[in-house]
Amino acid sequence: MNRRESLKALGLTAISSAVLLEACKPGALKTDKAVDEKAAAQPGREAFEVERDNALNAAKFFTAHEMATIAILSDIIIPKDGKSGSATDAKVPEFIEFIVKDIPGHQIPMRGGLKWLDIQCLNRFQQTFKDASEKQRIEMVEDIAYPKKVKPGMQQGAAFFSLMRDLTASGFFTTEMGVKDLGYVGNVPNKWTGVPADVLKQYGMENV
Amino acid sequence: MITNAMVREVLTDKGGLATGVSYVDKTTMEEHQVRGKVVILGASACESARLLLNSKSVAHPNGLANNSNVVGKYLHDSTGASLSGFLPQLMDRKRYNEDGVGSVHIYSPWWLDNKKLDFPRGYHIEYGGGLHMPGYGFGGGIENMNGAVPARDGKMKEAGGYGIGLKDDYRRFFGTQVGMAGRGTAIARESNYCEIDPKVVDKYGIPVLRFNYKWAVEEVKQAKHMQETFQEMMHTMGAIVTSKVHGAEDNYGLEAPGKIIHEVGTVRMGDDPKKSALNKWCQAHDCKNLFVVDAAPFVQQGDKNATWTILALSMRTAEYILAEKKKLNLS
Secondary structure (H helix, E strand, O other), X not given: OOHHHHHHHHHHHHHHHHHHHHHHOOOOOHHHHXXXXXXXXXXXXXXXXXXXXXXXHHOOOOOHHHHHHHHHHHHHHOOOOOOOOOOOOOOHHHHHHHHHHHOHHHHHHXXXXXXXXXXXXXXXXXXOOOOOOHHHHHHHHHHHOXXXXXXXXXXXXXXXXXXXXXXXXXXXXXXXXXXXXXXXXXXXXXXXXXXXXXXXXXXXXXXX | OOOOEEEEEEEEOOOOOEEXXXXXXXXXXXXXXXXOOOEXXXXXXXXXXXXXXXXXXXXXXXXXXXXXXXXXXXXXXXXXXXXXXXXXXXXXXXXXXXXXXXXXXXXXXXXXXXXXXXXXXXXXXXXXXXXXXXXXXXXXXXXXXXXXXXXXXXXXXXXXXXXXXXXXXXXXHOOOEXXXXXXXXXXXXXXXXXEEEEEEEOOOOOEEEEEEOOOOHHHHHHHHHHHHHXXXXXXXXXXXXXXOOOOHHHHXXXXXXXXXXXXXXXXXXXXXXXXXXXXXXXEEXXXXXXXXXXXXXXOOOOOOOOHHHHHHHHHHHHHHHHHHXXXXXXX
């Protein structure tokens, strides 16, 4: 292949990935178009990656009822406090909606766990978890939030709650709000000073 | 430079010399050929073996560079086992930049006497930890940590939980975790090999490899030594182990072959053309204008990652090719 043919091939590549993007758009939704342009503008990404992200963002996994339940649960797990906002302030439910599509292995444990929770609440309170009172919700959560002392019959609920807790933590602490809350510092270009002297002293490492 | 090109086979002439390659353009699915005076494969150990085995011709009926029948054999990957936990003395630690720390490779088991080991060679340990940027998985398994140490009020609390207390725990445990991953020498064995699967092709119609690889007792003993060393260090540091502690029932956590992705050895070099595919310059014994510059020529890996040795060998091969061209031994 000579240079001209190479350029021709490159042109073809660009066209074919644009065609792919068009083809996987679910409809004429403006939000989807914005997502396409954002993803396409990212350098170093393959056409199939952009295509996959667009497909994930266009698909919807959880029902409105499930999303509302996830929102309540995530705020019970990570509420607003003096330092930062709540899980829903950090858009954790939106993150969970995305991650179960990105990692499909979470789909059945999440959907089934939410259903398990609703059945429990219907039996106990004649209400779904979402429609139960705040006091009733906490009573339910108390039974599944402590996996090492969970009562027989509640283990499935505890497994679901542990997954919900892990996804909430991932979703919250990977946002700007969560990163600032933790105090993650990170690299600054052209500057690496190592472990501060007072920290070395604190751990008795100053002479090592 | 042609990107998105999946090479199908190395082309040869009647005399058996390489004349170029044929490839499929992955974006258009069109077939192409390029001609070359010298063909250099750097496709990765298994893919280079696959290419050679798929390049059958009248001159090379057993696959290219395979008169010795060793192509695909002696496949080996580093051993791997790990353990992780956290250091209670690092809770509530001061925040500062720790990007770039961690993943250091240290020969720590061999600082002491290692003459009485029951396995050959050895391994290094890759240590991880630090105040890293939170990513997916951050805070996962907090129930294995927050019930194991006293809370701020000095009292033990129940593992797991929710709410303001849990939120505070994520802060307290940030940067306390420590992990150790052992990576060691696996022995190159003829009985561990890849070969062309006679029934399966990929989406380009190119026959794929299938793998035959079993760990031997030497690698299992090495994993046992890793686990004992990790646990001793964790204990000495005062760490609380949070990952599964492996034992004889699961080969001491020895990862499946291929998991460490340091695969090497499938187109081995050697002086004897009956026992090796390439000479010491990574030049095929059976096809003088064909070279392999990835990890396939390795005869026996050390415990270390393959990349730097690949770089060193490929630089050496490049210099040899230029010198041979000057002497007109290669056109």
